[in-house]
Structure formats: C-alpha cells, structure tokens
Amino acid sequence: MSFDRSIKIAPSILSADFANFGAECRAIEAQGADWVHVDVMDGHFVPNITFGPATCAAIRPHIKGVMDVHLMIAPVDPYIEAFAKAGADIITAHVEAGPHIHRTMQAIRGAGAKAGVALNPATPAAAVEYLLDMVDLVCVMTVNPGFGGQKFIHSQVDKVRQLRAMIGDRPIHIEIDGGVDPTTAPLVASAGADVLVAGSAVFRGGSVSDPAPYGANIRAIRDAARA
Ligand code: DX5
Ligand code: ZN
Numbered sequence: 001m002s003f004d005r006s007i008k009i010a011p012s013i014l015s016a017d018f019a020n021f022g023a024e025c026r027a028i029e030a031q032g033a034d035w036v037h038v039d040v041m042d043g044h045f046v047p048n049i050t051f052g053p054a055t056c057a058a059i060r061p062h063i064k065g066v067m068d069v070h071l072m073i074a075p076v077d078p079y080i081e082a083f084a085k086a087g088a089d090i091i092t093a094h095v096e097a098g099p100h101i102h103r104t105m106q107a108i109r110g111a112g113a114k115a116g117v118a119l120n121p122a123t124p125a126a127a128v129e130y131l132l133d134m135v136d137l138v139c140v141m142t143v144n145p146g147f148g149g150q151k152f153i154h155s156q157v158d159k160v161r162q163l164r165a166m167i168g169d170r171p172i173h174i175e176i177d178g179g180v181d182p183t184t185a186p187l188v189a190s191a192g193a194d195v196l197v198a199g200s201a202v203f204r205g206g207s208v209s210d211p212a213p214y215g216a217n218i219r220a221i222r223d224a225a226r227a
Helices: 021-030 053-062 077-085 101-110 125-134 156-167 185-191 212-226
Strands: 008-011 035-041 066-072 090-094 114-119 137-141 173-177 195-198
Touching (some): 008 212, 021 053, 021 212, 035 053, 053 066, 053 077, 066 077, 066 114, 066 195, 077 090, 090 101, 101 114, 101 125, 114 125, 114 173, 137 156, 156 173, 185 212, 195 212
Parallel strands (some): 008 035, 066 090, 090 114, 114 137, 137 173, 173 195
16 A cells, blocks of 8 residues: 555445445446445444354455545444454544554554554544654544444544644644535545545445446536535
C-alpha cells in the first residue's frame, strides 16, 4: 500500500447483501471502489452485531485491493491477531474502546497491519494528538457508529479541518465514515479528508446481478468530492 492523498471511495459492505459478500466485493471493485470497508460490530461497544474474523478471512480472496477493517468492538486487543491473520490491510480501533489505545495501535502494527484510530462524534480531535506518530489513518465518525443510513453530523467537518492541520506532512489518511453522499462528500474533502466510506449511498439501486448503479453512485461521490 503506497500513500497518497487522492480521494478514495471505500464502500461499506454493511449495506451489501450479507448472503453474497464475495460477489458484492467483486462487484464494487469492478465498479470502481478503491478500498473495501468492513464493519465489525459486537453488540457491546455498539448496539448492533455483524460478523468477526472468520467472515473477514472468507471475503479476503474476493478483494483485490485494500481490505479496510473497522472494529466497533470492546475489548479490541484480544482480537487483533485474528483480524490481521484474516488478511486485513488496515485495522481501525476506536479511541473510546478502552483505556489503552496507544498499546492497541502498537499491537496492530506489530501484527503487520496498518493502524487506524477512529473517533466518535463527541470525541475531540485532541484525543489522537499523541498517537499521530504511530498511526496510518484517522477515521472521523460522522454518525454515531452502529448502523448504516444515518444522517451526517455537520459539526464533524470542523474536526476534520483540525485533524488535517495537526497531521501536517505525516503520511496519515483521514477517513470519513457515516452519511457520506454527493452532498456531504465535498464538505469533508475540502476540509482535508481523502478516504470516503459510503454504505447506503453506494449500494442503493444496485445488486450483484445489476451492479452498474454501484459504479454510477461511486462516480457521483468521487466527482462531487473533487469539485
Ligand atoms: C457505521 C459504519 C459505517 C456505515 C456507513 O457504524 O461504521 O461504515 O456502514 O453507512 P452509511 O454510508 O449508510 O452512513
Ligand atoms: Zn465503518
């Protein structure tokens, strides 16, 4: 994985057909997705449950590019090795998931993956200040984590701007997760974000048997972000 700040669209398979993850991953990549965003939820850190490392390992062979695994689980540390072995390129953990996020970032890199740290909407940018020399990605949650299809929280745009200034020249991606569509994408892109996660705005209107709408949706977000 080489570093660049061009806009990358990362469809979240939370909005895909759960009985068809392999075909859905192949379809979104064929339709122009840059990364595949994989949402892991435990029913404890967030009020919803998705799947774990076995599912990540099963879908890995169906993804040619970057598998971006977003852990909405607590605790995190006991599961890092399993997600790294499942083939995650990036493992992102929440700053709110426990008292030792610094150790968690060390453990992710130690397991051979890129390390991401995510911030819930109520968490200030300053929470990651002392992590910036040990992370590859900062994920700004623009909804409260747990569900797809929620409304974008506009106050987070200012947080993105602050993070962009804090990051300076460091090779760290700023990822946006939640409520991204062609209307909100330009707000976060101009504030300094480069990775745009989108679930409902990518998968709406399409399916594995009719994937062209995925491509049109991805292009619409990318074009809006670049404008
Ligand atoms: C929310 C997840 C997101 C979600 C985004 O907890 O982390 O990745 O799937 O969904 P949309 O794009 O529908 O807001
Ligand atoms: Zn996510």
